[in-house]
Amino acid sequence: MSGVLDPRPHLGEPLALDLLNTRWMTADEPQDLLxxxxxxxxxxTTNTLADRCRSDEPTLRALRHAREAILTAVRIGSTEFDDLNDVLAHAHIRRTLTATGPVDVPEVPATEWLPGWLAADNLLHLLADAPHRIKKCDHPRCILFFYDTSKNGTRRWHSMSTCGNRVKAARHQAKKT
Known part of the structure; x- marks a missing residue:
């Protein structure tokens, strides 16, 4: 297990969006966890996958590929799904019945694709449930994504305490001048 704490400013999103959020902006420059x-x-480790996936160069390359494919798929108006479908082609679901009920087990022959495949599969579930709830933060300098769980679906920022307050402070400052 890693001794490195996750330095990202926004955690806890569904796996697909959490993967997108491995890139973020600081005041000075873009950051990339991967x-x-x-x-x-x-x-x-943050996504409780460390015991299922290897931390090595092949997994890193596959996960970066999955991140780009997910980003392309969630862009507004995108019809480019070949890369996402390529990631999804690296596994299939085996359905089984256990004492606790039905279970879907992903079978991933090339294990380096497991974390990226899980993120791509998660995106399919988000798109099936409520695609309009997948949003990019509305702050002009923010590149983070979130799944809008607000009651009316009108959330605009990944975090009201950071990006939301920055936008409101900028509006207030503009009114003063």
């Missing part, structure tokens, strides 16, 4: 294997290990 720039090395240590960052991959941190992401796997």
């Amino acid at each position: 720039h090395d294997v240590a960052g991959l290990d941190s992401w796997l």
